[in-house]
Amino acid sequence: MKKDITRLSFILLFAPFALWIILLIILPHIGMVIISLREKVAPRIYEFSFANYVDFMQEPIYWNTLLRTGSMSLLVTVLALIIGFPIAYYIAKIAGKRSKGALFLLCLIPLWVSDLIRAFGWILLLRETGVVSTALQKTGLVSQPIEFLYNDATVIMGLVYTVILFMIVPLVSTLDGMDDAMVEAGYNLGGNGSTVLRRIIIPYAMPGIVSGCIVVFMLTAGSYLTPILLGGKNSSWFTEQIYEQFISRYNWESGAAFGFLLLFFTSIVVWLGLKLSGQTLSSTVAKS
Amino acid sequence: MAQKRNSAFLLGYRLYVLAFFVFLAAPLLAAGTFAFNDSLFPALPWQGFTLDWFFNNTEPKLGMFHDRRLLRGLYYSFVIATMVALLSVLVGTCNAFLFVRVEFPYKNFFYILMVVPLVIPGVILGISILVLASTVANGVEETFNYEIEFLRPGISLVVLGQFSFITTITSLVITARLRKFDETLEEAAFNLGARRARVLRTVTLPFLWPAMFAAGIVAFLVSFENFNTTLFLVGSEAPLTITMFDRMVKVGSTPVLNAVSFFLMVGSGLLALLSILVQRDETEA
Numbered sequence: 001m002k003k004d005i006t007r008l009s010f011i012l013l014f015a016p017f018a019l020w021i022i023l024l025i026i027l028p029h030i031g032m033v034i035i036s037l038r039e040k041v042a043p044r045i046y047e048f049s050f051a052n053y054v055d056f057m058q059e060p061i062y063w064n065t066l067l068r069t070g071s072m073s074l075l076v077t078v079l080a081l082i083i084g085f086p087i088a089y090y091i092a093k094i095a096g097k098r099s100k101g102a103l104f105l106l107c108l109i110p111l112w113v114s115d116l117i118r119a120f121g122w123i124l125l126l127r128e129t130g131v132v133s134t135a136l137q138k139t140g141l142v143s144q145p146i147e148f149l150y151n152d153a154t155v156i157m158g159l160v161y162t163v164i165l166f167m168i169v170p171l172v173s174t175l176d177g178m179d180d181a182m183v184e185a186g187y188n189l190g191g192n193g194s195t196v197l198r199r200i201i202i203p204y205a206m207p208g209i210v211s212g213c214i215v216v217f218m219l220t221a222g223s224y225l226t227p228i229l230l231g232g233k234n235s236s237w238f239t240e241q242i243y244e245q246f247i248s249r250y251n252w253e254s255g256a257a258f259g260f261l262l263l264f265f266t267s268i269v270v271w272l273g274l275k276l277s278g279q280t281l282s283s284t285v286a287k288s
Numbered sequence: 289m290a291q292k293r294n295s296a297f298l299l300g301y302r303l304y305v306l307a308f309f310v311f312l313a314a315p316l317l318a319a320g321t322f323a324f325n326d327s328l329f330p331a332l333p334w335q336g337f338t339l340d341w342f343f344n345n346t347e348p349k350l351g352m353f354h355d356r357r358l359l360r361g362l363y364y365s366f367v368i369a370t371m372v373a374l375l376s377v378l379v380g381t382c383n384a385f386l387f388v389r390v391e392f393p394y395k396n397f398f399y400i401l402m403v404v405p406l407v408i409p410g411v412i413l414g415i416s417i418l419v420l421a422s423t424v425a426n427g428v429e430e431t432f433n434y435e436i437e438f439l440r441p442g443i444s445l446v447v448l449g450q451f452s453f454i455t456t457i458t459s460l461v462i463t464a465r466l467r468k469f470d471e472t473l474e475e476a477a478f479n480l481g482a483r484r485a486r487v488l489r490t491v492t493l494p495f496l497w498p499a500m501f502a503a504g505i506v507a508f509l510v511s512f513e514n515f516n517t518t519l520f521l522v523g524s525e526a527p528l529t530i531t532m533f534d535r536m537v538k539v540g541s542t543p544v545l546n547a548v549s550f551f552l553m554v555g556s557g558l559l560a561l562l563s564i565l566v567q568r569d570e571t572e573a
Contacts, residue, residue, distance in 0.1 A: 006390075009390070010386075010390050010392060012382075013382050013383075013385050013386040013389075013390060014386060014390075014392075016378075016379045016382045016383070017379070017382065017383050017386055017398070017402070020379055020451075020452070020455055021401055021402070024405075024417065024448060024451070024452035025401075025404070025405055025408075025452060027420055028413075028416035028417045028419065028420040029412075029416050031416060031419045031420040031423055032412075032415065032416040032419050032420075035419050035423070083308070086301070086304060086305075087305060087308050090301065090305050094298075094301070103305075103309075105564070106309060106312070107312070108560070109312070109316075109557070109560075110312055110316065112509055112513075112553075112556040112557065112559075112560050113316060113513070113552070113553055113556065114512075114513030114515070114529060114552065115513065115515060116513070116515055116529050116532055116533060116536075117316070117319050117549040117552060117553065118315050118316065118319075119315075120315075120319050120532075120536060120545065120546075120549060121314070121315025121316055121317070121318045121319035121549075122315045122318075123536075124315075124318040124319060124322060124330050124331070124546075125314060125315060125318045129329070129331045130331065131318060131331075134331070161311070161312075161315070214407060215406075215407060218407040218408075218409060219409075221409060222408075222409020222410055222411055222412065222516065223409075223516070224410075224411055224515070224516050224519070225515055225516070225533070228537075229536070229537075239409070239411045239516075242411055242412075242415065243411070243519070243520075246415055246418075246520065247520070252419065255415060256415065256416075256419060259411070259412045259415050259416065262409065262411075262412060263408065263409070263412050266409070270407075281400055281403075
């Protein structure tokens with residue numbers, strides 16, 4: 001009797017989870033792979049083929065865009081880590097009890113504002129007629145309006161801005177758990193600032209660093225709004241190619257292939273990162 | 289000497305933190321402030337304070353509360369976000385009980401599976417769900433000659449698409465709360481003769497309620513601001529982010545977009561505050 005009830009409650013609780021994961025995550029991805037492996041040979045007639053992937057390999061523009069997206073995403077991840085780590089350390093270890101909560105909340109505010117509005121704000125600041133350009137002219141530093149938009153540096157800055165919170169939040173929660181005595185012990189044993197940072201703080205924060213990096217990398221590689229709005233039409237981000245194939249050309253087969261390739265390559269990068277840092281997915285992102 | 293160097297370092301450190309927060313705030317301030325500029329363009333110079341971009345009812349300075357397309361976008365966003373929040377909190381609560389209370393084989397594997405939707409790029413979630421839904425709808429239409437309306441791009445698909453990854457967020461929030469629950473409280477209630485359903489209603493759910501509420505607000509906000517997944521699943525009923533994006537790219541922006549931005553920032557700020565207050569009350573009690 002008791003066993004039956006446990007069984008029943010397991011089934012009742014497992015059902016929504018299974019429906020969600022199978023119907024909305026697993027099946028759609030299988031469908032995407034299947035559709036990417038077929039070729040239109042005549043109207044409404046399809047054949048199994050690798051044509052979409054061959055197209056991708058043969059057209060330098062496609063794989064260049066993917067490489068560019070990947071390398072720029074890596075750069076954004078590194079920058080977000082370098083810029084965000086001191087902030088997270090300050091919030092977790094240096095700020096007083098009261099200002100700590102406030103600073104953490106301040107960090108989260110942009111999280112509640114849509115990507116769209118944040119990118120819009122940057123456009124207003126950085127475009128030719130924007131605030132920064134006008135201010136520079138007013139102060140006499142430059143004589144002509146300057147266009148800060150539509151270059152790679154701005155895209156990278158905008159992406160770092162968009163994703164840095166996802167780096168800071170896991171870092172703060174890991175660093176929060178670190179005992180101050182460990183840092184003191186490091187100093188007492190004769191270590192200087194950089195040794196303590198390298199040998200004690202960073203190894204301790206590793207799960208947080210890796211988890212932040214994974215989320216930031218995936219978000220950056222999959223972002224769409226920021227590269228388009230800050231980089232203009234020729235920012236060549238891979239998600240733009242996917243959109244172009246899917247919506248503008250209505251070529252779902254090659255769009256699905258591109259989607260799969262993006263997922264595949266980002267997963268490989270994440271897997272490499274985990275291997276190199278000696279972490280696992282369950283010790284970082286899925287840590288409860 | 290060391291003391292002096294140390295304090296100089298600390299000062300530099302503080303300045304860095306300050307600069308960082310200025311960097312965080314700058315675009316938000318820019319987006320919000322120009323909503324009150326009495327000019328046709330969201331740019332300097334400052335022409336004086338106005339509320340026209342909210343309340344004026346004539347062109348060319350049509351305020352957001354008189355702009356029918358923006359209002360319709362706001363309405364669709366609201367409907368979608370409410371449905372996503374309700375659904376994802378419901379499933380998230382089930383997931384929390386599943387992963388905290390039940391032991392079953394491969395639990396760790398399934399837990400990772402639960403977290404994965406959060407790191408899949410939104411664009412890919414969008415296209416994969418679009419592909420599957422259309423394939424099924426086409427198949428049914430060809431064989432049974434019956435059109436499944438809700439599998440075509442539109443509100444229902446947008447809800448499903450956003451639900452697919454927002455459920456991970458709600459599950460994580462509610463799971464974290466349920467782990468802190470002291471199970472002896474439930475045992476006490478059982479010992480006092482309460483039945484399962486009653487214990488759930490009077491002991492466990494009241495404890496979980498703040499987390500469910502907070503998770504619901506987070507889900508609502510994330511849904512409201514989502515763009516990437518929505519972009520591929522949207523039909524003729526465009527939610528607000530899509531409407532705003534179209535204007536930004538095609539028409540060129542007027543300060544009415546700043547007014548919407550300001551409105552959204554204030555709205556989500558208030559909701560976030562509310563969720564924090566609800567959770568804080570509980571921890572103090």
